[in-house]
Amino acid sequence: MATLTKQKIGSVLAKQGILVAFALFIIAFTFANPKFLSVDNLFSVIRSSAILGIMALGVTFVVISGNLDLSVGSMMSFSTIVVLDLHDKIGPFLAIPAMFAMTLCLGAFIGFLVGYLKLNSLIVTLGMLSAIHGLTLTYSGGKNMDIADKEGTWFSVFGQGTALGIPVPILIFLGLAAVLGLVLARTPFGRKVYAVGGNGTAATFSGIRRARTVFLCYVMSSACVAVAGLIQASRSLGSQNTVGQGLELEVLAAVILGGASLMGGSGTIFKTVIGVLILGFIQNGLLLLGLQFYVQFVVTWVIIILAVWLDIAAKRGKLWSPIA
Template sequence: MKAWVESLKSGLPGKDVSPLQFFGKHGISVAFIVCMVVFSLASSKFLSADNFLTVVMQASIIGTIALGVTFVVIGGNLDLSVGSLLSFATVLVVDLHDKVDPAMAIALMFLFTLLVGALNGYLIGYLKLNSLIVTLGMLSAIQGITLVYTGGKNVGISDQENTWFAFFGRGDLFGIPVPALLFITLGIVLQIVLVKTGFGRKIFAIGGNGTAALFSGLRRNRLVFSTYLLSAFTTGCAALILGSRVMGSQNNVGEGYELLVLAGIILGGTSLLGGSGSIVRTIIGVLILAFIQNGLLLLGYPYYTQWLVTWVVIIVAVWLDIAAKRGKLLSTY
């Protein structure tokens, strides 16, 4: 928190920093503060400890997926398969819980998700196919596999009260929900990987200028491959949380999650063109979406209002980001 505040101070508008550049760099932080202030004034329940933890826990599934997808986007690619992968991974871990022991169910679920990530990574990294087309096709394929696997039926855990599997989605440590702890802990680890390791710097390099990175000796195919493995791993973590929380799963439980994940990443300021982004900013972007939805519900607005407000927030965030890079709010061409 102290480092975050210092970064805001260092970027305050002055002789060398215009207001537009400031909002382009710190707009997401300012938006988060404004969001919290507005809703806290409108509802006394908004900033309560219980409500705060509830929102973070609800955001943990989308947020956990977004952590891995952030690496993919920084590397200059997209992953639209995470929604269907979440559906199948959740169905798989819940269905296998009663057929084998929970530990084996979790291991097999992660094995499958990593295989999907490896297939995406191979097609995009080594065969150099378009990431949008590949992952969009994978989205459909995995959803079809899910329906074939279940026969169109929902799955559930029979003895929900006497299984340690519930810990991941329903447990708490020191009064903090386990899903929130897993989300934040994984976020901290991946932020360190992104900014403090050679691997993270290479991901920025291939996303910023793939040709230059190639001539610099970086193995772009391996790096792209690894980002899709990471995306699959975080999706598996989200499936573990979701399956453990609900103790069951529908065939389409992950439908639409890929769009919410991308919305949080874009709102966090990660460029869809690659080469820039931050795990911390992705977490803030996901939390802004979650707090907006929560605040609107507390104020009694209908559910569809959340989508309209979310759309406006994302458009403004992207506009400010582009405007800051161009140096002007409106383009004349």
């Protein structure tokens, strides 16, 4: 009983802790640069977070199922390069489904290795991070990919268009978040994802097909990556092979910042969206403070460590304990 209440207090504090830190950040940034809280700036933060956010939606499923996905960054580069290349070869109407099919194959392959063969997801996706990067370079021959006629294609609508005055990437991000939020919270599949991540053995003993559930999480994640790649390609209409490099850590940071546990079994889409926004605002704030963009790499890492620490501290109700 007693330890229970203590844990509750600890977990509330840990969750609030992130929000409190976030509030302090915003106040400090606003004092340092009043532009921070302007509507233009807020819009720009959300728009620039959309690609990261869409990938984070998929990774949320993977993390709740008790696994990791470190391959999303290089997979996003792959999608971007492929769709740009095919755009000129077979036209955007065919290029988009073709790119989705290829990206989903990558997700299915990872899902097969982690779900059905039960290989460690860290090793598999870390390997895939590098393997997919190699695949992308092989595909492009190492060259940057550009669309020949940048003015004359409707393809730019996904990254540059607006509807009702709102940039399309934001609409796609929020729309996908709403749909996937419902899938996770309300459908049998979502329930199974929580069960498999919370206690895989008990899920199996309840007749849930654990391998299939994990497999579907990775397919879901790769579908989100494909959407992110589409927006990235459409926004720039040309790209380097390394466009998604390093995004996997930012995505993971956003998911964990939102409160999904790396041990699996907890987290929600809504919290991930909050995590994405927090990360976006902090990175934007650092830029407005006049810091170089590469400072954010260090800050992102510090945030990951803090979030993981708070996650564990919330579980045991103390910031530090000799036993885990």
